[in-house]
Amino acid sequence: GEDVEQSLFLSVREGDSSVINCTYTDSSSTYLYWYKQEPGAGLQLLTYIFSNMDMKQDQRLTVLLNKKDKHLSLRIADTQTGDSAIYFCAESISNTGTASKLTFGTGTRLQVTL
Amino acid sequence: NAGVTQTPKFRILKIGQSMTLQCTQDMNHNYMYWYRQDPGMGLKLIYYSVGAGITDKGEVPNGYNVSRSTTEDFPLRLELAAPSQTSVYFCASTDGSGRGETQYFGPGTRLLVL
Numbered sequence: 460g461e462d463v464e465q466s467l468f469l470s471v472r473e474g475d476s477s478v479i480n481c482t483y484t485d486s487s488s489t490y491l492y493w494y495k496q497e498p499g500a501g502l503q504l505l506t507y508i509f510s511n512m513d514m515k516q517d518q519r520l521t522v523l524l525n526k527k528d529k530h531l532s533l534r535i536a537d538t539q540t541g542d543s544a545i546y547f548c549a550e551s552i553s554n555t556g557t558a559s560k561l562t563f564g565t566g567t568r569l570q571v572t573l
Numbered sequence: 574n575a576g577v578t579q580t581p582k583f584r585i586l587k588i589g590q591s592m593t594l595q596c597t598q599d600m601n602h603n604y605m606y607w608y609r610q611d612p613g614m615g616l617k618l619i620y621y622s623v624g625a626g627i628t629d630k631g632e633v634p635n636g637y638n639v640s641r642s643t644t645e646d647f648p649l650r651l652e653l654a655a656p657s658q659t660s661v662y663f664c665a666s667t668d669g670s671g672r673g674e675t676q677y678f679g680p681g682t683r684l685l686v687l
Contacts, residue, residue, distance in 0.1 A: 463615070467613070499680075499681075500680055500681070501577075501663055501665075501678030501679050501680050501681050502616070502663070502665075502676075502678045503678070504675045504676070547615060547616070549615075560606075560618060560621065560631070561616075561618075561676065563615035563616040563617075564615050565613065565614055565615045566613075566614075566615055
């Protein structure tokens with residue numbers, strides 16, 4: 460079955476690094492995603508990683524994937540107040556010609572304090 | 574290029590009433606999705622479509638219907654509204670390339686059933 464778990468809340472000080480963690484259960488996942496949701500808005504894709512990669516870096520964002528432990532993390536360097544939002548991880552099973560369906564975690568609320 | 578648009582933004586329904594949530598995308602995407610997001614939860618897939626005339630059930634389809642007569646539009650119908658359908662509804666679309674494809678989300682429709 461598919462199940463994606465995240466911790467509910469994380470508070471960090473502005474300028475520090477944030478690490479948001481996610482565990483998933485479906486070993487056939489091919490892509491894993493991080494989405495950001497700001498208050499009253501839809502989800503915005505931040506980054507994704509292919510399952511044969513261990514790490515992906517994109518400016519202030521670093522994604523680490525441990526396939527053995529089915530663990531995904533998102534590190535935000537130099538966290539800013541504008542990073543305050545809910546972060547969702549999601550997994551996608553390989554597209555076999557049908558719609559690529561995502562299973563979302565419950566989301567982690569990141570609070571950035573001054 | 575408006576992306577994915579949804580109407581209305583907010584609606585209050587009485588139990589037993591019906592309504593249609595509208596979703597339109599102008600990116601010529603074949604794949605479209607409807608999700609619901611309950612408080613403190615991740616997104617659950619209601620229905621999806623891989624192209625005009627083709628729809629399929631997601632994880633939580635009961636109480637909903639969809640149609641896809643054009644590439645651009647993917648309306649979601651609630652026939653007999655129930656309090657359990659109080660939620661925020663998101664429509665999304667993607668090109669279906671299957672290579673880390675991005676699902677583009679609309680801003681959401683907040684529905685309250687009383």
